[in-house]
Amino acid sequence: MIKTAVVIRALSSFFYVSIDNQIIECRASKKLKQNKQKIIVGDDVEVDLDFNYIIAVKKRTNYLQRPLIANVQNCILVTSAIEPKLNLGLLDRMILIMEINKLDIIIIITKIDLLSIAELSSLKKTMSYYQKVGYTVIYSPYDDFQDQLNLNLTSDKYVITGQSGVGKSTIINYLIPNLDLQTQEISRVLGRGKHTTREVTFYSYKNIYLIDTPGFSSLDLDFKDNQLRDNYPDFVEYSPGCKYKGCFHDQEPNCQIKKLVEDQEILATRYNYYIKMLHQVRGLK
Ligand SMILES: Nc1nc2c(ncn2[C@@H]2O[C@H](COP(=O)(O)OP(=O)(O)O)[C@@H](O)[C@H]2O)c(=O)[nH]1
Ligand SMILES: [Mg+2]
Numbered sequence: 001m002i003k004t005a006v007v008i009r010a011l012s013s014f015f016y017v018s019i020d021n022q023i024i025e026c027r028a029s030k031k032l033k034q035n036k037q038k039i040i041v042g043d044d045v046e047v048d049l050d051f052n053y054i055i056a057v058k059k060r061t062n063y064l065q066r067p068l069i070a071n072v073q074n075c076i077l078v079t080s081a082i083e084p085k086l087n088l089g090l091l092d093r094m095i096l097i098m099e100i101n102k103l104d105i106i107i108i109i110t111k112i113d114l115l116s117i118a119e120l121s122s123l124k125k126t127m128s129y130y131q132k133v134g135y136t137v138i139y140s141p142y143d144d145f146q147d148q149l150n151l152n153l154t155s156d157k158y159v160i161t162g163q164s165g166v167g168k169s170t171i172i173n174y175l176i177p178n179l180d181l182q183t184q185e186i187s188r189v190l191g192r193g194k195h196t197t198r199e200v201t202f203y204s205y206k207n208i209y210l211i212d213t214p215g216f217s218s219l220d221l222d223f224k225d226n227q228l229r230d231n232y233p234d235f236v237e238y239s240p241g242c243k244y245k246g247c248f249h250d251q252e253p254n255c256q257i258k259k260l261v262e263d264q265e266i267l268a269t270r271y272n273y274y275i276k277m278l279h280q281v282r283g284l285k
């Protein structure tokens with residue numbers, strides 16, 4: 001019998017696929033091996049259940065690199081308000097990677113219970129900027145946290161990513177209570193989590209997959225300066241107001257983006273971090 005399934009785990013030459021709520025260990029068929037067809041997690045495959053062979057890999061709609069995951073359209077970027085302290089540069093970098101890969105973005109800010117009222121209100125003011133850009137922002141833990149998340153989880157696969165210790169496993173536990181994932185104590189000395197999820201892990205939740213990841217690296221910034229510029233939707237929207245077509249909003253005169261930063265219409269942290277990355281990207285070439 002031949003069935004279609006999603007690869008949820010890849011371990012050297014073994015692939016684990018999910019079929020009818022069962023996880024089945026498979027190998028690649030000889031033909032796939034001969035064709036040097038790569039199989040990665042997230043792939044939609046055809047499985048011959050008589051031999052537990054993967055016999056075909058369907059065309060990927062997209063894939064993310066490091067970690068390699070195929071066919072994802074959505075992501076949940078998790079960042080904590082505190083412990084570890086909110087890092088807007090890191091958030092912008094995660095947003096950028098997802099924008100370049102054309103994923104829809106949900107941002108979850110955790111640990112707001114540890115903030116004072118004043119801190120929370122200042123955080124919300126900052127985050128309202130991101131909402132204005134078009135990202136969904138959800139705060140945790142609030143009583144209606146799960147309802148809000150459910151409302152926003154509509155498609156089939158969500159990669160969850162964020163620094164270690166921000167509360168990714170805690171969120172997955174909220175959503176899938178019988179899973180009982182181990183959460184980690186924060187190592188206060190290092191200011192970051194002790195343990196990291198090293199592997200990409202798929203969790204089935206209702207009719208969707210939540211995919212826990214160790215975070216997407218972009219340390220080598222392997223994109224071009226124009227890709228950087230074109231994946232800030234807030235800059236793209238206003239760049240027709242720049243004097244120069246193709247303005248990078250750096251040294252160019254009469255730049256609308258720089259003006260909007262001065263007028264506090266564009267978040268200065270976001271602009272400053274953009275410039276830093278722009279210079280890095282150009283320096284590397
Ligand atoms: N106070 C508070 N602690 C949280 C919250 N979310 C997670 N934590 C704690 O932060 C630590 C790290 O959480 P964990 O889910 O393991 O983070 P992960 O590394 O991103 O998976 C654990 O001790 C959690 O109990 C939250 O919203 N509020
Ligand atoms: Mg975890």
Ligand SMILES: [Zn+2]
Pocket residue numbers: 239242243247248249250252254255256257258
């Ligand atoms: Zn400009």
